[in-house]
Every structure is written in C-alpha cells, then in structure tokens.
Amino acid sequence: MRLLLATALILAACGSDKNTDESGARALLTKVNEQKYRTWMRAPGYETRRRAASPHADEVDIYVNQPVADVLAKKLPGGNWPVGSIIVKDGFKGSALDLIAVMEKRSDGWYWAEYGNDGTPLFSGKPGVCTDCHESGADSVRAFGFPP
Numbered sequence: 433m434r435l436l437l438a439t440a441l442i443l444a445a446c447g448s449d450k451n452t453d454e455s456g457a458r459a460l461l462t463k464v465n466e467q468k469y470r471t472w473m474r475a476p477g478y479e480t481r482r483r484a485a486s487p488h489a490d491e492v493d494i495y496v497n498q499p500v501a502d503v504l505a506k507k508l509p510g511g512n513w514p515v516g517s518i519i520v521k522d523g524f525k526g527s528a529l530d531l532i533a534v535m536e537k538r539s540d541g542w543y544w545a546e547y548g549n550d551g552t553p554l555f556s557g558k559p560g561v562c563t564d565c566h567e568s569g570a571d572s573v574r575a576f577g578f579p580p
C-alpha cells in the first residue's frame with residue numbers, strides 16, 4: 433500500500449497538472465496565514481496532533497474554518513461543504529513541519545494546494561493526485577464526515 437501511494441505521488445509529480453496555479457496557491461497560503469489558521473477549530477478526531485492516515489506526512493494537525501465548523505455544529509446543513517470552507521493540514525516528519533496542505537471550497541468546487549515547509553507551492557489547482565485519492569471522502573474530505 434505504501435509503495436503504491438509513493439508510486440502514485442511520484443507519477444503525479446511527473447505529470448503536468450501538479451502545479452497549475454502557483455501564484456494563486458501563494459495567495460491562498462497568505463490568506464490562511466493572515467487568518468492565523470492555527471487558532472481555528474481542530475478537525476473532529478484531530479483534537480491533538482496524531483499519526484497521519486495518509487501519505488502526507490508522519491503526523492498531522494488539521495484545522496477547519498468557520499463554515500466547516502458551522503456544518504459540524506449543524507448550524508448549516510450537511511451533504512456538502514459550503515463555498516468558503518477551508519481546511520488546512522500541517523504535516524510533520526518527526527517534530528518538524530514538513531508540508532502544508534490546503535483545500536478551499538469555491539463556486540467551481542475544491543481548490544487544492546500543497547506547500548513545502550517554506551511555503552513553496554508544490555501542487556496547486558485541481559491536481560489529479562489530490563482529487564483521485566480524496567474522491568472517496570465526504571464531499572472529498574477524508575479526515576472526517578458530516579455529522580449524523
């Protein structure tokens with residue numbers, strides 16, 4: 433499984449669709465940093481840093497913004513995450529930040545971005561590597577679902 437995932441990531445990295453919107457990705461990282469995303473609510477099940485269930489990193493912190501929190505609190509209906517939803521994941525190797533992954537719900541669907549620990553965009557736009565694996569999630573979210 434690990435080998436398969438690693439292969440998928442390497443193949444995707446060779447593809448042409450991995451980083452189609454570098455400046456947009458930079459703008460998105462600036463936006464979530466300005467909003468101090470590390471002060472946002474943590475994703476359900478991710479109240480503290482924990483082992484990743486994905487190839488992203490060894491351990492992850494996952495933060496959700498207000499629209500996502502409102503759906504989780506049932507103040508907004510579930511079924512899909514509203515436009516404006518943002519989820520940010522810090523990925524760690526050991527105790528060191530290794531990557532930052534962001535997904536933002538826009539009018540045309542999720543926008544995806546992944547950065548190195550210095551904020552350099554590595555993936556942006558709608559890379560197949562992100563969408564293929566996230567497809568199985570709750571409206572593409574893998575870490576948690578809609579409230580019952």
Ligand code: HEC
Nearest residue numbers: 484485486533534535544545546555561562565573574575
């Ligand atoms: C092989 C599967 C796989 C691939 C490829 C993948 N992810 Fe994920 N991702 C996951 C899983 C599983 C989680 C659940 C949390 C965890 O354990 O890391 C997750 C969590 C996330 C989260 C937190 C919200 C959520 O959906 O749980 C973000 C943001 C995210 N990924 C972004 C990305 C981006 C951007 C890419 C492409 C560069 C990507 N992911 C590629 C499997 C994948």
